[in-house]
Amino acid sequence: MHNFEDLEDKIIEIYRQHYLDVYRFLICFTGNQNDAEDLTQEVFIRVLNNLSNFTTGSLKTWIFSIAKHAAIDHYRKKKFYSIFKEGFFKKMASTEKEPNELIEQNEIKRLVHTAISKLKPNYRAVVILRGINEFSIKETAEILQCSESKVKVDYHRALKELKKKLRMNAEEVIGNAN
């Protein structure tokens, strides 16, 4: 039986340590702040409820596998990026920039989001985990529950696709800007 005083403190401590990483993963995955917030909350609630079942292994990878499942479940429900909602850009913290630069930056951001949204969820997850959260190959394999070689392969293919899309579209943007 758990010491119950500890449970509350435990979960808060776990939350403090990991919420940033989880949130970042989720915001890149969903592209939508609302969704990312909801999912982050859901992830940590699931962690809290299942804490007694977690006995061995890395806490971090366990939390992230919960996050990955939550993200993919969510993706299946909402098969489109809600980037196209108006609110997204308005919520972003705006930095002081010149109007032109701002527009161009927004364009590029939009391109990036679109490119990522076009990635299959598995590729998406690998790219974010490796590139944004900077997990090792081993950790990524644990989180995604697949082999390390699959991680490597998927990562390369995902990057390739991303670059292809961005290159094509970047040329378009640059072309338009001129």
Place this chain on the structure above:
Amino acid sequence: MQTDKDLFDLIKESFPLDPREDFVSETSKKLRQIARKQKRKRRMIQFSFASTSFIICALAISWFFFYGGKDTISNNLYSLGEVNSPSSINSQDPLVYIYQTHNKESFATESKTNEPSEAFHENKNISLVGERLSESLKKKNINSIHDKTNIMGILKERGLSFTKSYEVSRNVINTALEKNKSIKMVFDIHRGAEKRSDTTINLNGKDYPTVAFIVSRSSSNFEENFKNAELLHNKLELKYPGLSKGVIVKNNPNQNTYNQDLLDNSVLLEIGGFENTLEEEYRTADILAEIISDILRTNK
């Protein structure tokens, strides 16, 4: 194009990577709430489990003390003990029935007389010998029924003659046998009317009243009764030669069955005579208990 690192930097810039502060603190609060709820839930479960166990214990204890649980358990323990010893005889069901058709037959020392026909006593009589036999059997773990019915008293009440004693005692033993199907042996205890020299034997420096096994020829169970009486006699002879006078078959005209037709292992025991003392009678009774229990133990 760009390097991978550049690509990722670009991606990082494309997303608001820091969550709102409000969101962070809200989620914190929510997690605390849920943790507390869980704690409460678990406490409730623990509590209800504990109180249920407590109630069950209390019930068990009250059953044990107030509703005869103790008796049930001790009875079961006894029978468990019985079952465990291989050759044990269940001491709960009685195996032997002891009665005295001439229950007031007594002894010279008690009734202060020199005539056998007058050696009768109200309570210091052959019934005491029957009782002694029953007690000795109990010591050997054989449960027996000792009948204390005042047969001769009933005769007097009904104005019946002495010859009707066996009719009266028949009722008694019949009822008893019907109620107790476990009875394997019936003994009607009497004392003889011969002189002391004919009814006493000295073994190892002590005086013992002799035993006669009396079987009625007219009983429908005669063959069985005879066999069983012989068995008793033989066993007795083996251990205490001379103590038994043997099996005596009564075959008079109009012979009384002595109620021996009621069970195929029924015998009339004449233990000593009117010139023996109660103390001497008890000695022989103890020996008889020994022999009877030996037989019952070997014949499962």
